[in-house]
Amino acid sequence: MIEMPEAVTISGQMQETLTGKTMLHFSRGQLVHKFLWLSKTAEEYDAILSGKQITGASSYGRSIYLYMGEEHLLWFGELGGRILYHPQGQPLPVKYHLRWDFTDDSSMTFNLQMWGFVSLLERSELAKHPYAEVGIPPLSDRFTPERFDQLLEEYPEKTKKGIKGFLVTSKHINGIGNSYLQDILFRAKLHPTRKIPTLSSNERFKLHAAIQNTMAEAIKLGGREDERDLFDHPGGYTRLMSNQTVGQPCPDCGTLIQKISYLGGACYLCPTCQV
Numbered sequence: 167m168i169e170m171p172e173a174v175t176i177s178g179q180m181q182e183t184l185t186g187k188t189m190l191h192f193s194r195g196q197l198v199h200k201f202l203w204l205s206k207t208a209e210e211y212d213a214i215l216s217g218k219q220i221t222g223a224s225s226y227g228r229s230i231y232l233y234m235g236e237e238h239l240l241w242f243g244e245l246g247g248r249i250l251y252h253p254q255g256q257p258l259p260v261k262y263h264l265r266w267d268f269t270d271d272s273s274m275t276f277n278l279q280m281w282g283f284v285s286l287l288e289r290s291e292l293a294k295h296p297y298a299e300v301g302i303p304p305l306s307d308r309f310t311p312e313r314f315d316q317l318l319e320e321y322p323e324k325t326k327k328g329i330k331g332f333l334v335t336s337k338h339i340n341g342i343g344n345s346y347l348q349d350i351l352f353r354a355k356l357h358p359t360r361k362i363p364t365l366s367s368n369e370r371f372k373l374h375a376a377i378q379n380t381m382a383e384a385i386k387l388g389g390r391e392d393e394r395d396l397f398d399h400p401g402g403y404t405r406l407m408s409n410q411t412v413g414q415p416c417p418d419c420g421t422l423i424q425k426i427s428y429l430g431g432a433c434y435l436c437p438t439c440q441v
């Protein structure tokens with residue numbers, strides 16, 4: 167899934183590469199996916215987008231916004247898959263779900279994995295949307311240790327769900343998914359099942375730092391290595407705790423890295439370091 171470092175990387179590349187291009191045609195590909203949601207029919211997307219110039223791109227947490235003309239935007243949200251740019255003359259992938267053709271004969275395709283939505287909205291609609299820009303992105307100025315502490319206290323399920331629930335499934339923070347979560351908790355030396363009321367102020371402080379450091383490092387490296395950027399290049403961030411390192415020695419203590427299932431997904435952790 168696209169998490170904040172990937173959203174930052176891809177939106178930055180969109181801004182640089184796509185700004186100024188004019189939309190010729192929007193279409194669906196040969197693939198259909200029941201967990202791909204559009205906000206209108208493909209014909210309506212095509213009618214609204216055709217002739218519009220791309221005016222920029224940005225990201226907010228895990229969301230990517232591609233601005234179309236002065237009034238509209240495409241919102242790529244909560245999604246996994248490949249958003250790829252194809253310059254003129256480069257063959258398109260054999261299979262994809264969505265396709266944007268530009269007047270200079272370049273294209274962009276989207277191939278969904280898991281689920282996600284690509285909504286076409288008026289910019290004023292985004293501001294009113296209940297799921298838009300919910301939660302603080304981890305590198306925002308608003309994400310201070312004090313605010314983090316406050317958010318932990320406000321989490322309604324703090325006595326029921328472990329810290330994983332707060333970081334990944336709550337609406338308090340926007341940007342972390344199940345992939346970076348593993349490294350964040352390893353760096354903070356916390357077990358994913360730890361309940362918030364048991365966290366000392368020092369542990370909270372270390373967790374806040376682990377979130378910011380992990381996100382900043384991954385952004386610097388262009389996202390993680392099992393994801394692709396707009397040009398189909400893998401990111402440079404190698405995860406410490408993942409399905410690739412399970413069963414290998416922990417980099418800090420040598421205990422074998424363990425996999426557990428918790429809150430609807432796998433967790434990879436060091437049972438010695440993370441308590």
Ligand SMILES: [Zn+2]
Nearest residue numbers: 416419436439
């Ligand atoms: Zn360890």
